[in-house]
Amino acid sequence: MSIDVTGVTKTFGDFVALDNVNVSLPTGQLTALLGPSGGGKSTLLRIIAGLDTADTGTVSIEGVNATKLPPQKRNVGFVFQHYAVFKHMTVAKNVAFGLEIRKRPKDEVAARVDELLKLVHLSQFSHRLPSQLSGGQRQRMALARALAVEPTVLLLDEPFGALDAKVRKELREWLRRLHDEVAVTTVFVTHDQEEALEVADEIVVINEGRVEQVGSPDQLYDEPANDFVMGFLGEVTNLGPMTLRPHDIEVSTAPLLAGAVEGTVSRVVRIGFEVRLSVLTVDGQEVMVVLTRTHSRSLGLVEATTVWLTPATGAVVIPSMRPALVG
């Protein structure tokens, strides 16, 4: 294991940011720390980097106990949400910073900077100042700067959080390809479940300072450990005593299966190819169902239609822990 976090607790005044967190992050993989804002995931990343210190617990990186090491001795690369570029230095100087600190020979530094700028497609900008770059370019520069020191682990704190949706998506794919090329152990923090599902090999779901679940994207989506994980990775609704995804509910206009729940369609909303139904069951529960436009039309669903709902075969179903909520 590349990074081992054992029993880490961190409080800010009365607020418990991390509550006895234990997690091991494997070598060479791209791991996402996923969770809602304020859930402690950035704090965990900063503790791994040494930018914050844990109240209790230990962090070891590649088998070395790093708990007491200052950030500059941990050999980690860190990429910040707001880039943290060195404003008074050119792009090339920014990338060279870590190497110059390490007193590497000049020609070696120049060669490495060249190579990295090529990797992040910024070669033609090497003499510009960061203020002349776009947000996406600045973040790629920051990534090159972090990679320059050949870190044991690369840590990214909401790296695409400050970028617009389109650039975000491009950089996300690019990060995945970059990771396949350089294969350094990478951990990134995100609150965007789509980003985590798309990019990561492994996802650690963190909420209210605790690790809720660790697993591959498929495991998390198909076998959520609890209703929080299930709810965070996609839409959920309650059907009788269970929680499941709205697109995993089968709708029929006749009571074909035993155990089907009877209800009336109370609202129909169409968004492109998708149709969202609110169904009020005879027990007074409001269930959300999503189906395709074609399917909905073939069933002839309109408001006030009486329908029977059953979980689809193979649906992910967990017992609902909360009282039946709306939606």
Added chain:
Amino acid sequence: MVKVSTPVRWLLRVIAVGYVFFLVAWPVSLVAIRTFEDGTEDFFGIFTDPNTVGALQLTLMVALWAVAINLVFGVTISLLLVRYEFPGKRVLSALIDLPLSVSPVVVGLALLLVFSGRTGWFGPSIEEAGWQVIYDSPGMIMATCFVALPLVIREVVPVLTEIGDDQEQAARSLGANGRQTFLRITLPSIKWAVIYGVVLSLARSLGEFGAVKVVSGNITGRTQTATLIVEAKYQNFEQTTAYSVAFLLAFISIACLIVVAFLRPQHEEA
């Protein structure tokens, strides 16, 4: 912006310009006029009087020391105030503004109470150790430091706050230690604010009168600074010399202001 009618606008302009003219421009220009009333001879004459030359040298020495000390402590205290949390931080911040509101004479008297060789709280013991503070340059440098203390800090603190500590953290994660981070990242970012603060401190230090007068003892030829000699000469009916030295002081201050005005646009860009 609210529209103001033309006559009102003109009235406001006349009031503003008139106020500055009668309060600042006219009196200061009179000093220059008096200085050069009989040609440049009187002005350059001050450089032949050993007491005046000594006073100017002393002023420069005291000012440079005070600026150097305030530079080091100013930047350090600014970093402390912006980057660290500690009990008493707000008190420290308020204390730093004290020299702006307290009369320099009070500062001088306060220093006298602590360091005076005969009656001071601390003075006799350091005098025994061979250190003369009051009626000598250490006391004058201290007094000047005190009055110029907030100038560097008040310039640097807002800039440090604005740039945040992201860049410093990035430098740390890239392997830089505290000293390297300060020299390579923090200092270049606050460079213009520091220069601006230094220029202001220098102007303030050269012109300090009240505090220095109290602690220096105003001994002619030994602890008399340029501002003190202006007063002494004026009272001794050597008006021309007084005007000449006064003009020199005003000239240096204006030169400082021009330098500042020249630096300002770059300072705002950075």
